[in-house]
Every structure is written in C-alpha cells, then in structure tokens.
Amino acid sequence: MDIQMNSIEVKDLTKQFGSFTAVDKVSFTVKQGEIFGFLGANGAGKSTTIRMLIGILEPTSGDALVGGYSIMKQPDKVKTQIGYMSQKFSLYNDLTVEENIRFFAGVYGLTGKKYEERKKWVLKVANLEGKEKLLTNSLPGGIKQRLALGTAVIHEPKIVFLDEPTSGVDPVSRRNFWDLINDLSAGGTTVLVTTHYLDEAEFCNDIILINAGRLIAQGNAKALKTNYIKNTILEIESDRVVDSMGILEKEDWVGETSIFGNSIHIILNDNAKGEADVRDILTTKNSINVHRVDKIVPTLEDVFIHLLEKDKTNVS
Amino acid sequence: MKTIYEFIIKELLQFKRDKKMRAVVFMAPILQLILLGYAANMDVDIVHTAIFDQDKTATSREFIKNFEESGYFAIDYYASSYEDATELIDMGKTIVVIVIPKDFEKNLNRRETVSVQTLFEGSDGNTSSIALGYIQGITNRFSKKIVTETRDKYGVNLALSGSLTPEVRVWYNPEMKTRNYMVPGIMGVILMITTLSLMSMAVVREREIGTLEQLIVTPIKSYQLILGKLIPFTMIGFIVLVIVMLIMTQWFGIVVRGNPLFLLFTALLFVLSNLGLGLFISTVSKTQQQAMMASVFAVMMPMIYLSGFAFPIENMPKVVQYITHLLPLKYFITILRGIVLKGIGFSALWVETLILFGMGAGILIISSLRFSKKVE
Known part of the structure; x- marks a missing residue:
C-alpha cells in the first residue's frame, strides 16, 4: 500500500456553463488530516468546485484525485471515501433525530453493533442524547447543524466536504461547530470547508482564495499575511473617517484604503512614508484631528481585500 | 436490499x-x-313538463293522463297561452311543453290526422333526446289505441297491419x-x-x-x-x-x-x-x-x-x-x-x-x- 499523504489533488479543474467559466483551471492539494479553507466571495466558484469534487457536477476538463480515486474515472469509488454537508440543511425535517440517523446509516450500509456505536457517537456530538424522538424540524439551528455534520460523517469517511456549514448560525454555535471540526481533523479526517467568515479561516491549516473562478492565493494564514502584503499597513483613527479616507486616497504613496469601524487601514505604496506624512496631510493641510496612527500586522481581511483589488485590476 | x-x-x-x-x-x-x-x-328519471291544452276535452285529458302514468313525466304546469309556455321554458321551469291543438278530440273523431306539438329546452341535448323518445313512445301507443277503438266501434278496417315490437334485452348493465x-x-x-x-x-x-x-x-x-x-x-x-x-x-x-x-x-x-x-x-x-x-x-x-x-x-x-x-x-x-x-x-x-x-x-x-x- 502506498502512503497517501495527499487526500485531494486537484489538477486544472475547469467548469464551463455555456460561455461562462465558473471554475478556471484550478489546481491545489490537500494533505491528509488537515483543515483546508476554501475562501472567496459569493459566486466565485467555491460551491461549483466542491460539487465537482463530490461528484454532483461533471467537470468540463481537468481531473482530481479524491482519496486516491479519480473523480472522472472512478466516481463510485470516490463516493465511498467522502462525507458532504451543504449550506442547505440536508436532513429530513419531518423525520425524528433517530429516524434520520437510521436512514443515513442504512444508506451507508451500517448495521448491528457498528450502527449502534455510530448512532451513539452522532447523538453525543449533536448533544441530543435522550432526545432521539424529537422531530428534526423542532431543533434549534446550531444543534441541527451539528446533527447534520454527525450524520454526514456517520460512515467515518476519510474526507469531509463542508459547504458553508455555518452560514446563518449564531457565534456560540459556530464556535462549537468548529470544535467539532477540530476533533474530526485530530482524528485524521481531512476537512475541506468553504466559508466567507474570515475569522474561521484563521482556524484552517491551509487556505486558498479564489476569485472569478481562478485561484489567486494559497498558503496558511500566516504565510498569506506575510507573503502577499510586503507593504506597510497603517491603522488611522481620526475625527472624520470618511473624509480622511477620501483625502488619503488621492496621495500617490497610498495604495488601497478601507474602513474598519471607526478607523482606516491604508496600504502604503512607499514603505518610506509613515505616521508623520499622514499627520502632515490630515492635520496640517486639512485640519482633521488625528488620534493615532499605528503600524499593524495585516488581518486576513486586509490581505483578501488587497488581493481582490489587485485581481480586479489584473482582469480589467 | x-x-x-x-x-x-x-x-x-x-x-x-x-x-x-x-x-x-x-x-x-x-x-x-x-x-x-x-x-x-346522465340518466333521465323525471322530465319536468308543462301542458298547453287548447282542447280541454275528455280525449285530451286522457292523452295527458298517459304521460302522468308513464312515471317519467312530472306535469308541473298547465300553460294557458304560448307566451306562458315560452316563459316556462325560458325560466328553466320545464324542459318540455306539450301543446295539444284545438279540436284535438273533434278531429280525431273525424278520423283525421292530428299533430301534437312538443317544445324542448334543447340546451341539454342528452336529456331532450331521451325525453323525445319517451314522448314518441307514449304518443304511438295512444294513437294505436285510438285506431283499435275506432275499428272496434265502427268495424272499419283501417290500414293497421301487424306491427313489430322489438324486445330489448340489455346486457352487462341491465338497468342502463x-x-x-x-x-x-x-x-x-x-x-x-x-x-x-x-x-x-x-x-x-x-x-x-x-x-x-x-x-x-x-x-x-x-x-x-x-x-x-x-x-x-x-x-x-x-x-x-x-x-x-x-x-x-x-x-x-x-x-x-x-x-x-x-x-x-x-x-x-x-x-x-x-x-x-x-x-x-x-x-x-x-x-x-x-x-x-x-x-x-x-x-x-x-x-x-x-x-x-x-x-x-x-x-x-x-x-x-x-x-x-x-x-x-x-x-x-x-x-x-x-x-x-x-x-x-x-x-x-x-x-x-x-x-x-x-x-x-x-x-x-x-x-x-x-x-x-x-x-x-
């Protein structure tokens, strides 16, 4: 048996809908047991990519190995390796908790002792012990989400795909849900998760960012922050945030600007510039009171806004 | 499995x-x-009928009685004029009006051919045609009876040849x-x-x-x-x-x-x-x-x-x-x-x-x- 260190290997995967290219020659690899974050705006091609990897959509060209099997040549084998949970809640609302577990266990061919054992596990992770007879419809959102994940991995797949699993779930439930993802990963399961919550991306071992169907960045959170933004980022707090941004934008040495609450982040085109220059323009020339100017480590959001802006200019 | x-x-x-x-x-x-x-x-059980009897004689009443006794006709109205009759049909109160002409009895006694007029509300073709069948049947029987009676009374042999009556048997759905x-x-x-x-x-x-x-x-x-x-x-x-x-x-x-x-x-x-x-x-x-x-x-x-x-x-x-x-x-x-x-x-x-x-x-x-x- 060969040692399969890569759980997923995607090569030049492309999907066209008519003349529209939803996914354009995307390649990446996911290592076994890692949490792999898949980021991008709505409509960037995240779901389309996942749907090709799990065998719901047929790629136009390219291929991928999932758990060692080709999605083009051995789609049936792929299905035995994976679990999937979509952004839509994918259990039967009109069945009870136990009936849902039993049905999906049946579909995966779990019987006898193994079934009992896995049922217990699912009930435990969803915090539903003793509540097997409840109708799924009556469960709160966060619990439903955990039950859905539990049943999606009831057959202990090597790889699990989560397509925006936490959309519409409150922060506490989101946190609990991520604990569950970490547990799965610790147990050796590879997790590929799409999200647009950037704080969630920080939990991922590896991240890729796609925009308009193309892969524009990859690496872990730390690498992304250091590799993709070499320029200095300043955080500025002033009296008139919007005006300040308008004024700074006009300067040559200021790159992208963005507002974060009551402060502005600016990326410098010229690293020689700094706090003195900002104060000079805002306070001296425009008499805006500046409270503070700090050099900061970029957040993932800075990185992504920077990359997306850069990509936009590249495309046009 | x-x-x-x-x-x-x-x-x-x-x-x-x-x-x-x-x-x-x-x-x-x-x-x-x-x-x-x-x-x-689509069965027709009861035909709502009006009679416009212009003759009002024993014979015309006997003719009417035949309808009453048939079990298919309910004689709901007696019209006193054509306007009356028309109105009954227009109002949807009856489906059929049977018009018995003046001198119905007199002409029959003179051994003349008498026509009886029937007015139909024909919008439901099915019911009308079934009712028409019933009316023709009753009228035929009535005229046959008159012919027989006349023959017996006067010993005149009218052209009454032996008639053929089909005996109908309905299979599969006998009550039709x-x-x-x-x-x-x-x-x-x-x-x-x-x-x-x-x-x-x-x-x-x-x-x-x-x-x-x-x-x-x-x-x-x-x-x-x-x-x-x-x-x-x-x-x-x-x-x-x-x-x-x-x-x-x-x-x-x-x-x-x-x-x-x-x-x-x-x-x-x-x-x-x-x-x-x-x-x-x-x-x-x-x-x-x-x-x-x-x-x-x-x-x-x-x-x-x-x-x-x-x-x-x-x-x-x-x-x-x-x-x-x-x-x-x-x-x-x-x-x-x-x-x-x-x-x-x-x-x-x-x-x-x-x-x-x-x-x-x-x-x-x-x-x-x-x-x-x-x-x-």
Missing part, C-alpha cells in the same frame, strides 16, 4: 407525518368517488345506469391521480429541500433510489384502490363480476406507467409547483378527456382516436369495465393487459434512465 428497505420505511414515515398529503391521498378519492358517482349521472359505467372508470382515474402526484412530488421535494443532493453523494445507486420510492407509493396506491373498490361494491352496490385478483394485477401494471410518468415529470421540474402543473396539464387532463372515461372514443375525430392509443388509462378503463361489468378476464382482455404492461415497463425504463443520467 437493506438500503431499499430503509428507504421504504423513510418514505412511509414521511407520508405518515405529512397530514396534507395524507388527506389528499385518502380523503380526496373517497369524496371524488362519492361525488362523481352521484354527479356523473350511467353510474355503473362511470364508477369503474373513476376508479382508474383516482388510482392515476394518486400515484402520479405522489411520485412526481416526492422526488422534486427532495430536490427542493436539498436532500437529493445529499443522497447523490452517498454510494446509493439510482435503481435503489427509484425502487425506494416506487415500492411505498405502489403500496399506498393499492390501499387507495382497495378503499375505492369497497366503496364501489358496498356503497354503490356495483358488483365486480370478474376476478378481483386479475383486477388488482392489471392495476399494478397501470401503476407502473403512472409512477414512470411521475418520475419523468420529476426530472423536468425544478419545483413542486412545476411538477404539479405538469402532472395536471400534461398528463391528467389528456388522460381524463381522451381515455374514454368521460367521452366515447368512437365519437372523436380520427386523428384524436389515434392519440388515444397512447394513453395507458384508456386500456386500464377498458379492462376495468370489462372485469367489473362484463365479468371477462385475461382471455378476452389479453391485448389490453399486454399493452398496459409494455407501456408501464417502457415508460418506467425511459424515466429511470433519464433520472439516473441527471443524478450522475
């Missing part, structure tokens, strides 16, 4: 919890059958009741509606809520998925069929003259084509509404109008008659009427049975292939 079994359990549980669907599937057929069993009645003819057909229509809508809705609903996607990702084979839906819906369809048969025999007193087991067997063949059509609809519909519309307008309506359930196929234009050959319901209704009313079996109905089987298998295979292709 285990997968299919779990699937069937799941479908039945969902059906059990879906109050609306349960009501539609079980209550609707019972109501439909009882309502249609009474409403789909429309209901006996309609109810077995309704049974077929109800079975179609139930199984077709269950199937088309069930698959589309899974697509709508996203569970179909979840199923596609599992190693489940599409034949397992299809069987997992076919079997429970066939079971439900059969429960409905048995209920409908019980109502037909117990409530309406229509006896199944043929073999009920053969009836159930052909029903199974018929269900195959419906489930196949339902599956097909589910592959072309995105939402449950679309599936419902497609089921009603593309399948149910043509089947009900063209299968011979409502209108006789012989009366349709040739082109339309060819189209009816494509409808499974046509064959099933022929079989149903054959078994229930005529008591015939496979030896007389083998052609229809084979066609029904061929269609069911064909439609189901094509739909399954289409479904599998869409899934994979």
Whole structure:
C-alpha cells in the first residue's frame, strides 16, 4: 500500500456553463488530516468546485484525485471515501433525530453493533442524547447543524466536504461547530470547508482564495499575511473617517484604503512614508484631528481585500 | 436490499407525518368517488313538463293522463297561452311543453290526422333526446289505441297491419345506469391521480429541500433510489384502490363480476406507467409547483378527456382516436369495465393487459434512465 499523504489533488479543474467559466483551471492539494479553507466571495466558484469534487457536477476538463480515486474515472469509488454537508440543511425535517440517523446509516450500509456505536457517537456530538424522538424540524439551528455534520460523517469517511456549514448560525454555535471540526481533523479526517467568515479561516491549516473562478492565493494564514502584503499597513483613527479616507486616497504613496469601524487601514505604496506624512496631510493641510496612527500586522481581511483589488485590476 | 428497505420505511414515515398529503391521498378519492358517482349521472328519471291544452276535452285529458302514468313525466304546469309556455321554458321551469291543438278530440273523431306539438329546452341535448323518445313512445301507443277503438266501434278496417315490437334485452348493465359505467372508470382515474402526484412530488421535494443532493453523494445507486420510492407509493396506491373498490361494491352496490385478483394485477401494471410518468415529470421540474402543473396539464387532463372515461372514443375525430392509443388509462378503463361489468378476464382482455404492461415497463425504463443520467 502506498502512503497517501495527499487526500485531494486537484489538477486544472475547469467548469464551463455555456460561455461562462465558473471554475478556471484550478489546481491545489490537500494533505491528509488537515483543515483546508476554501475562501472567496459569493459566486466565485467555491460551491461549483466542491460539487465537482463530490461528484454532483461533471467537470468540463481537468481531473482530481479524491482519496486516491479519480473523480472522472472512478466516481463510485470516490463516493465511498467522502462525507458532504451543504449550506442547505440536508436532513429530513419531518423525520425524528433517530429516524434520520437510521436512514443515513442504512444508506451507508451500517448495521448491528457498528450502527449502534455510530448512532451513539452522532447523538453525543449533536448533544441530543435522550432526545432521539424529537422531530428534526423542532431543533434549534446550531444543534441541527451539528446533527447534520454527525450524520454526514456517520460512515467515518476519510474526507469531509463542508459547504458553508455555518452560514446563518449564531457565534456560540459556530464556535462549537468548529470544535467539532477540530476533533474530526485530530482524528485524521481531512476537512475541506468553504466559508466567507474570515475569522474561521484563521482556524484552517491551509487556505486558498479564489476569485472569478481562478485561484489567486494559497498558503496558511500566516504565510498569506506575510507573503502577499510586503507593504506597510497603517491603522488611522481620526475625527472624520470618511473624509480622511477620501483625502488619503488621492496621495500617490497610498495604495488601497478601507474602513474598519471607526478607523482606516491604508496600504502604503512607499514603505518610506509613515505616521508623520499622514499627520502632515490630515492635520496640517486639512485640519482633521488625528488620534493615532499605528503600524499593524495585516488581518486576513486586509490581505483578501488587497488581493481582490489587485485581481480586479489584473482582469480589467 | 437493506438500503431499499430503509428507504421504504423513510418514505412511509414521511407520508405518515405529512397530514396534507395524507388527506389528499385518502380523503380526496373517497369524496371524488362519492361525488362523481352521484354527479356523473346522465340518466333521465323525471322530465319536468308543462301542458298547453287548447282542447280541454275528455280525449285530451286522457292523452295527458298517459304521460302522468308513464312515471317519467312530472306535469308541473298547465300553460294557458304560448307566451306562458315560452316563459316556462325560458325560466328553466320545464324542459318540455306539450301543446295539444284545438279540436284535438273533434278531429280525431273525424278520423283525421292530428299533430301534437312538443317544445324542448334543447340546451341539454342528452336529456331532450331521451325525453323525445319517451314522448314518441307514449304518443304511438295512444294513437294505436285510438285506431283499435275506432275499428272496434265502427268495424272499419283501417290500414293497421301487424306491427313489430322489438324486445330489448340489455346486457352487462341491465338497468342502463350511467353510474355503473362511470364508477369503474373513476376508479382508474383516482388510482392515476394518486400515484402520479405522489411520485412526481416526492422526488422534486427532495430536490427542493436539498436532500437529493445529499443522497447523490452517498454510494446509493439510482435503481435503489427509484425502487425506494416506487415500492411505498405502489403500496399506498393499492390501499387507495382497495378503499375505492369497497366503496364501489358496498356503497354503490356495483358488483365486480370478474376476478378481483386479475383486477388488482392489471392495476399494478397501470401503476407502473403512472409512477414512470411521475418520475419523468420529476426530472423536468425544478419545483413542486412545476411538477404539479405538469402532472395536471400534461398528463391528467389528456388522460381524463381522451381515455374514454368521460367521452366515447368512437365519437372523436380520427386523428384524436389515434392519440388515444397512447394513453395507458384508456386500456386500464377498458379492462376495468370489462372485469367489473362484463365479468371477462385475461382471455378476452389479453391485448389490453399486454399493452398496459409494455407501456408501464417502457415508460418506467425511459424515466429511470433519464433520472439516473441527471443524478450522475
């Protein structure tokens, strides 16, 4: 048996809908047991990519190995390796908790002792012990989400795909849900998760960012922050945030600007510039009171806004 | 096998919890059958009649008495003028006005030919023509009686040659009741509606809520998925069929003259084509509404109008008659009427049975292939 260190290997995967290219020659690899974050705006091609990897959509060209099997040549084998949970809640609302577990266990061919054992596990992770007879419809959102994940991995797949699993779930439930993802990963399961919550991306071992169907960045959170933004980022707090941004934008040495609450982040085109220059323009020339100017480590959001802006200019 | 079994359990549980669907599937057929069993009645029992007697003699009254005694006519009004008579018809109070001319008795006694005028409200052609038949019959009998009496009285031999009276015997439906003819057909229509809508809705609903996607990702084979839906819906369809048969025999007193087991067997063949059509609809519909519309307008309506359930196929234009050959319901209704009313079996109905089987298998295979292709 060969040692399969890569759980997923995607090569030049492309999907066209008519003349529209939803996914354009995307390649990446996911290592076994890692949490792999898949980021991008709505409509960037995240779901389309996942749907090709799990065998719901047929790629136009390219291929991928999932758990060692080709999605083009051995789609049936792929299905035995994976679990999937979509952004839509994918259990039967009109069945009870136990009936849902039993049905999906049946579909995966779990019987006898193994079934009992896995049922217990699912009930435990969803915090539903003793509540097997409840109708799924009556469960709160966060619990439903955990039950859905539990049943999606009831057959202990090597790889699990989560397509925006936490959309519409409150922060506490989101946190609990991520604990569950970490547990799965610790147990050796590879997790590929799409999200647009950037704080969630920080939990991922590896991240890729796609925009308009193309892969524009990859690496872990730390690498992304250091590799993709070499320029200095300043955080500025002033009296008139919007005006300040308008004024700074006009300067040559200021790159992208963005507002974060009551402060502005600016990326410098010229690293020689700094706090003195900002104060000079805002306070001296425009008499805006500046409270503070700090050099900061970029957040993932800075990185992504920077990359997306850069990509936009590249495309046009 | 285990997968299919779990699937069937799941479908039945969902059906059990879906109050609306349960009501539609079980209550609707019972109501439909009882309502249609009474409403789909083209028999003419009572003809509401008015008499405009311009003669007012013993003979005219005797003539009228013949109508009263026939049991088919209710003489509700006596008109005193043509305006009166016209108004009665216009107001919809009577369907027929019989106008007896002045000098009715006098002219008869003079051995002259007398005409009696009948006015019809002809908007319901069926009732009018049946009433017309009754009136002609009564009038004929009356005139024959006058001729005989005249001969006896005066010893005059009028040209009365021996007449020929047909003795009619009606087979299969001796009381000539429309209901006996309609109810077995309704049974077929109800079975179609139930199984077709269950199937088309069930698959589309899974697509709508996203569970179909979840199923596609599992190693489940599409034949397992299809069987997992076919079997429970066939079971439900059969429960409905048995209920409908019980109502037909117990409530309406229509006896199944043929073999009920053969009836159930052909029903199974018929269900195959419906489930196949339902599956097909589910592959072309995105939402449950679309599936419902497609089921009603593309399948149910043509089947009900063209299968011979409502209108006789012989009366349709040739082109339309060819189209009816494509409808499974046509064959099933022929079989149903054959078994229930005529008591015939496979030896007389083998052609229809084979066609029904061929269609069911064909439609189901094509739909399954289409479904599998869409899934994979």
